[in-house]
Amino acid sequence: MSKPHAIRTELDGLLDGLVEGDPFPPERELATRFGVARETVRQALHELLVEGRIERRGRGTVVSTPKLVQPLSLKSYTEGALRMGRKPGRLLVTWEDVAASADLAEALGIAEGDAAMHLERVLLADGQKIGLESTYLPVARFGGFRETFDPTTSLYAAVRATGVHFGSAVERIETVLAAPREAALLESTTAMPMLRLHRRSLDIEGGPIEVVRALYRGDRVAFEASLTDRD
Template identity: 55%
Template sequence: MSVDDRPRVLKHQVVRGKLDALLDGLSAGDAVPSERVLAERYDVARETVRQAMRELLVAGRIERRGRTTVVATPKVVLPLAMGSYTEAALEMGLRATRILVDWTAMTADEELAGVLNVTVGAPVVQLERVFTTDGLRVGLETTRLPADRYPGLRETFDHRSSLYAELRSRGVEFHRAVDSIETTLPDAREAALLTADTRTPMFLLNRVSYDRDDIPIEQRRSLYRGDRMTFTAVMTAHSSDRS
């Protein structure tokens, strides 16, 4: 490789390296110096510092608290699985709960009827909740379920607990799920509910779960903060793939 072929190291990347070292010497919750102070310390433009800080924010190393920037706690790492993220977080020793945003009674349009395998106009219940771990709002989940299949759900279900556990207690057995995952940015309402900035990158997970008879159980739209969440997946090769 010639000298000209070598990747350029941009100014903000150099500053980010210095900021990484600075953060290594601080504890979660400690205040980070302002952009002005850092620009003077490293003799660079404030925009250069701003770019480096933006990368650190996305990486989950820092977080905004009003006008203050502080060292963030480590990201929440959860398995990308068919089960409940509340249950998974609790198993990892995290404090996890849900904050109720709204229950909504609605009717299925043609598209939703096809997804949930119900007739057009069938009653659907929509549950919207914020997912928290250790007091931090990390996800916004909207679940739509056929109302006739889960009578009295709104009256009996404790919204702070696992919806999957509630459905299992009603005899529903989760068998498979079809997920699509992409990245997105939140709108103003979503950002407010997650106490995040509208520039915060998000994981958007759309899921349809099915029981053993291949009947849809739920349609779920989940928005998770990319600066606070990491998902892992374990893949196992089938015997036919090992040759």
């Protein structure tokens, strides 16, 4: 067994005996305990950080809160967080009307140059920053949100309250690195892998509702889907 693999196995064993919030031994102590170079330990600790099993708090390292698991479905982030017993929250970053580009206009079913509402928010779970969501909606359809919508609450609930029902969506997820602005908003680094989600949602009659680009911290969020064999 290689040294990096052996150290990782030892660290996994240590984690099995700890619970959320427990302090994790520092790099120097682990290197001495296992008789290996600090670089070997540093590599294993970085893997655990990326996987979201440990996290930095102040000058130390502790066992992380389990990842928030979001279902791949037409449910809001709020519903996914509540399902796991987590407290959802949002911080407003940007709320503005923009002239739709050709691609955005086609996706929203409006004319190029027409107004699209752009809503950018940081997503929270138990006060912890886990994602950055950028949503575009046609102003002609949802312009009333300026007077009625609280951006710290669920957008999907607000859409449904207007009598619009989500019918379908096309969603794509890929792994990326955050830009400096995105990393700063999520209190992360540009070296931390992120999950980028693209979604276009339609109502039950096939009319466009939204276009979403969301970035989730890979160490704090995972996605799951329920699959069936229809053959």
